[in-house]
Amino acid sequence: MEWAPVIISLKTASVSILITFAIGTWLAYLVCRIRKDSVRSTIDAILTLPLVLPPTVAGFLLLYIFGSYRPLGELLGEIGVRIVFNWQATVIAAVVISFPLMYRSAKAAFVQVDPIFMQAARTIGLSERRIVFRILLPLAAPGLASGGILAFSRGLGEFGATALIAGNIPGVTRTMPLAIYSAVVGGRTEEAYRYVVILILVSFIFVWLLSFLTDRRTTRQRSGERTPRL
Amino acid sequence: MSISARIVKRFRGFALDVDFESESKALGILGASGSGKTLILKSIAGLVTPDEGRIAIGERVIYDSAAHVDVKPQRRGVGYFFQSYALFPHMTVQENIGIAVNPADDDDRSQSEIVSCLTERYQLAGLEHRYPANLSGGQQQRVALARIFASRPEAVLLDEPFSALDSYLRGNMQDELLRAMEDYQGQFILVTHSCDEAALICDTIITISGGKITSRGGVDKAFDVCGGCRALGKGSTRPSSEANDCFMRP
Amino acid sequence: MKRNHLLIIVFAFIIALASFAGCSSGGGEAATEEPAATEEPAATEEQAAPEEEAPAVSGAVMIAAAASLENAFEGDLKPLFNAQYPDVTVTGTYDSSGKLQEQIEGGLEADIFFSAALKQMDALVEGGFIDAAAVTDLLLNEVVLITSPQSETKVTSFDNITEAKSIAIGDPASVPAGQYAQEVLTTLGVWDKVESTASMGTNVTEVLNWVAEGSAEVGIVYATDAASMPDDVKVLAIASPETMQTPVVYPVAELIRVTEENKAATDAFVEFIKSPEAMSVFESYGFKPYEG
Numbered sequence: 001m002e003w004a005p006v007i008i009s010l011k012t013a014s015v016s017i018l019i020t021f022a023i024g025t026w027l028a029y030l031v032c033r034i035r036k037d038s039v040r041s042t043i044d045a046i047l048t049l050p051l052v053l054p055p056t057v058a059g060f061l062l063l064y065i066f067g068s069y070r071p072l073g074e075l076l077g078e079i080g081v082r083i084v085f086n087w088q089a090t091v092i093a094a095v096v097i098s099f100p101l102m103y104r105s106a107k108a109a110f111v112q113v114d115p116i117f118m119q120a121a122r123t124i125g126l127s128e129r130r131i132v133f134r135i136l137l138p139l140a141a142p143g144l145a146s147g148g149i150l151a152f153s154r155g156l157g158e159f160g161a162t163a164l165i166a167g168n169i170p171g172v173t174r175t176m177p178l179a180i181y182s183a184v185v186g187g188r189t190e191e192a193y194r195y196v197v198i199l200i201l202v203s204f205i206f207v208w209l210l211s212f213l214t215d216r217r218t219t220r221q222r223s224g225e226r227t228p229r230l
Numbered sequence: 231m232s233i234s235a236r237i238v239k240r241f242r243g244f245a246l247d248v249d250f251e252s253e254s255k256a257l258g259i260l261g262a263s264g265s266g267k268t269l270i271l272k273s274i275a276g277l278v279t280p281d282e283g284r285i286a287i288g289e290r291v292i293y294d295s296a297a298h299v300d301v302k303p304q305r306r307g308v309g310y311f312f313q314s315y316a317l318f319p320h321m322t323v324q325e326n327i328g329i330a331v332n333p334a335d336d337d338d339r340s341q342s343e344i345v346s347c348l349t350e351r352y353q354l355a356g357l358e359h360r361y362p363a364n365l366s367g368g369q370q371q372r373v374a375l376a377r378i379f380a381s382r383p384e385a386v387l388l389d390e391p392f393s394a395l396d397s398y399l400r401g402n403m404q405d406e407l408l409r410a411m412e413d414y415q416g417q418f419i420l421v422t423h424s425c426d427e428a429a430l431i432c433d434t435i436i437t438i439s440g441g442k443i444t445s446r447g448g449v450d451k452a453f454d455v456c457g458g459c460r461a462l463g464k465g466s467t468r469p470s471s472e473a474n475d476c477f478m479r480p
Numbered sequence: 481m482k483r484n485h486l487l488i489i490v491f492a493f494i495i496a497l498a499s500f501a502g503c504s505s506g507g508g509e510a511a512t513e514e515p516a517a518t519e520e521p522a523a524t525e526e527q528a529a530p531e532e533e534a535p536a537v538s539g540a541v542m543i544a545a546a547a548s549l550e551n552a553f554e555g556d557l558k559p560l561f562n563a564q565y566p567d568v569t570v571t572g573t574y575d576s577s578g579k580l581q582e583q584i585e586g587g588l589e590a591d592i593f594f595s596a597a598l599k600q601m602d603a604l605v606e607g608g609f610i611d612a613a614a615v616t617d618l619l620l621n622e623v624v625l626i627t628s629p630q631s632e633t634k635v636t637s638f639d640n641i642t643e644a645k646s647i648a649i650g651d652p653a654s655v656p657a658g659q660y661a662q663e664v665l666t667t668l669g670v671w672d673k674v675e676s677t678a679s680m681g682t683n684v685t686e687v688l689n690w691v692a693e694g695s696a697e698v699g700i701v702y703a704t705d706a707a708s709m710p711d712d713v714k715v716l717a718i719a720s721p722e723t724m725q726t727p728v729v730y731p732v733a734e735l736i737r738v739t740e741e742n743k744a745a746t747d748a749f750v751e752f753i754k755s756p757e758a759m760s761v762f763e764s765y766g767f768k769p770y771e772g
Contacts, residue, residue: 068694069630084695085646085679119277120316122303124330124381134329138320163686167648167679167695174680185579185682186653 002191004171005179006198008090012175013156016094020151023095024102025144029132032110044107051100058096059164066092066165089166090173094155102151109143110136149210153203233257233385233417237273237283241266246280246441256411256418258432260425266441267421271387274419275310276303287384309383313390315374317362323373324349324358330380344380352376352410367395371403375410388420392427404430538567539745544584546596546656546730547684548621548704550574552765560761561752568745576683578654584609584735591746594732594753596621596702597656601731610733616754619730620768622703623660623719626691628712633697637717638664641698642673648687648696651680657687660719660728661700667723688713702728707766729770 027047034040050058066083067073076083083089113136121131137144159177166173168182176195183192234251246266261267272278274285276292279300285293287308292301317326328345339347349355352372362370371391378386391407392400408431411418422428428435429449436446545553553572561570573580573590581600584590585607593610595601598617604610625641627633634643641647650658658680665671679696681687684705691699692712699713706715721727732753738746752758759769 063693063695069628073694084693085690116312116314116316117318119303120310120312120318122277123275123308123310123383124377125304125332126329127304130329135318139318164689165695167646167690168651168681168686169677169679171676182651182653182680182682185576185582186651187578187582188653 001194002170002179005174005176005195008087008172008174009156009176009199010202012087012090012094013152016091016098016155017148017152019091019095020098020102020155021144021148024099024147024151025106025137028103028106028110029136032107047103048100050096051104055093055097055158055160056164059093059161062092062096062161062165084165085167085169085173087166087173090158090162090175093161093165094158097158097161098151098154101154102147105147105150106140106144109140109147112143113139145210149207152206156199156203231288231384231417233274233287233419235270235274235283235285237270237280237285239269239273239278239280239283241269241441244441246270248436248438248441248443250436250443250446252417252419252434252436254417254433256420256432256434258428258435259419259421259438260423260428260435261421261438262423265438267438268389270438271310271389271419271421274306274385275308275387276301276306277310290384307382307384309378309381309386311374311378311386311388311391313394315362315370317370317373317377319362322359322361323354323365326362326373327376327380330377332381348376348380351413367399368402368406372406375406379410379414383416385417385419386414388418390422391420393423407431536567537565537744537748539742540569540571541592541742541745541749542571542573542590543592543594543749544573544575544580544588544590545592545594546577546580547574548596548657548702549594549730551708552704552762552767556761556764557753557758560757561749564752565745565748568748570749576650576655578656579683589737590735591738591742592732592734592750592753594618594730595656596728596730597659598726598729598731599656599659601733604735605733609737610735614736615731615733617729617731617770618754619762620770621728621730621766622768623657623664623700623724623728624703624706625698625700625716625719626688626706626713627698627716628691628694629714631694631697633716635698635716638668638719638723639670641665642670644697646696646698647674647678648681648690648699649674649678650684650687650701651682655681655683656728657684657700657702657705660724663725664700664719664723667725702766704766727770730767 031040031043031047034043063084064070065072066076068077068082068084073084083092117135117139118131121135126134157177158175159181162173162175163178168174168178170179174182176199180192180195180199183189183195232251232253236249237246239246242264244266246269248266248270259267259270269278273280273283273293280293280295282295283293284291284295287306290307291297291299292306292308293299318329321329324345327348328341331341331344349358352375354369354372354376357365357369362373365373388407392403395403404427411431418431420428420431432449434446434448437444543553550572553574558570558572562568573583573588575583577595577597577600580588580590580593580595581603584593584604593601593604601610601615605612605615625635625638627635635641649661650656652658652662662671662675665674679690681690684701687696687699687701688705688709690696691701692709698716701713703715703718706713732750734746734750763769
């Protein structure tokens, strides 16, 4: 049993979720603060786009930007940075594909926090920064957590964009989804089956764990509270 | 000290246009729902920006459209009592009060000392580690008050603090508030649609209708407008308490 | 109201059925005559479409062919064939020979299999899908080393391929071009090194794209693949026959499952594929005739 794809997938998904979570949450917060409706809707649509496009389109666009013979790719190549056909590319693919899930979940989580809490916090003198970290984020936490699970699982299962920019290099960029596909196509269905089972198990563990955590917090907060819900 | 406010704001089909000044300890703004009274409060607190006007607390101008002054709510020194209390549901009583405390440089008391003093003062001893969801209505109100006072505002605005309560609780709550007001040095503005409440708690009453002030004066004047309210004079039911400022060294 | 809704649904259903019926049948009468000698275009003529129309052979033929044959079939061979046999509908499905073999084993209703290697054809013969006698080794393809026109690679031939920062080949497990790559590199003694760092494409088009975009510095594909993207890739070297155990042979065969009513149409197409007219088309795409 070749464990490399499992390790690569887990490494890729773990690193990419950290990046995705930070950027997704931060951008969701910024977008929520935009006053002008038209501007907000436009930016929101752009950030949601990778969600509805096929991953191969995202991969294609990434290549268009970072490909070795494209301006940016060449520029990066000058300073010795390569982001195609290596492990970093798998992370980039996972981040781009899973980002909209995180972003939309974070936005929804922020929106459902009653603005009255932020108002109360302002009247007792809390700075905007303290409000974000001590009021907004903790109250949005369940939504952020579920966004994180979604994004992590999506990153784990990423295939189309990864194949395009990271390649299918066994032991380097061959993630579990790529390994499954190559195995099926190469007639090694037993091998594919093993990866499929692992993938399902890992995803299930994460979904269960975070579901459990968020439910406990929700029960503690929500029972009998008097603040109005939208 | 006086609070002065001139506020003009277009609002839901009519325009709010008020101009008042008050030196009383407790000013009441009396009006029906939708008359714009909550909007006045929010403008003073800085949660809403008027179209035009000027608001000052004592010498400090916190809003002036002509001079482009618009102080952030955080800096206005104005506390706001929300009708639903707005206690942070993910924090304990202690944390709710504690987060509002910002020990000034000249005080030697630590944050936890201030918090325990306030907890004592508002009869919340023993409840420090409870979450708002596990408190009674009365307890929640006291926490809300304690939190406001913990931030040491110069003025406190109260938004229909008793409207949601049944009459059984209302009496107790009003006593609580009167007690708190007695201790505190600053001024209060109370918004309500209940004549009784206004009469009980306030010295001066302004009535509002359709965004405009329709009368201002003492409690007796308000009765003319309300018609048939019970005559409750100032001070007749206010309990007294020791002046125990939690923020200064004993 | 309900009655009207029902009528609309029934009407739509009838229309749907009618269009399905129209699609499947190749024509009215199935005059299945033996394809006569006059159907074969004259050997000397290079032009398309002889004047006479062949007897009304009709039917629907599905050919499962290696990806490297797609352009030749869709671009030239199908139109040429249909000029002679307008009543035969040819559908082509193109993919790596390995995938096609799997699909046929899994029940794909193909009539003709045109593989890019002997392995898959042999497998289907063994599996009882194809009669060994029906197999014709028709074409020869060459294995080439390619790179992007913009690359500044130091690689000049298969010998110093390891100087490339990144390599793309077809997955030997499923792509014949990949198997050949493995053969060539093994003979040259560099296979182990390449295997550990190369990106394994699941079909040749994937490899081509990787090289064209510069994700892979060099790649190994067929001469025909390189010819299909003349502006995007350039050939660095051609694998010499000594480095390959077996030449790259493209066999074609009719499947046993071809039904009576479809036999005439299928035979006609196979004959056409083997004709000199078709061969000149193949050559224009980079293939060579197999002389073996």
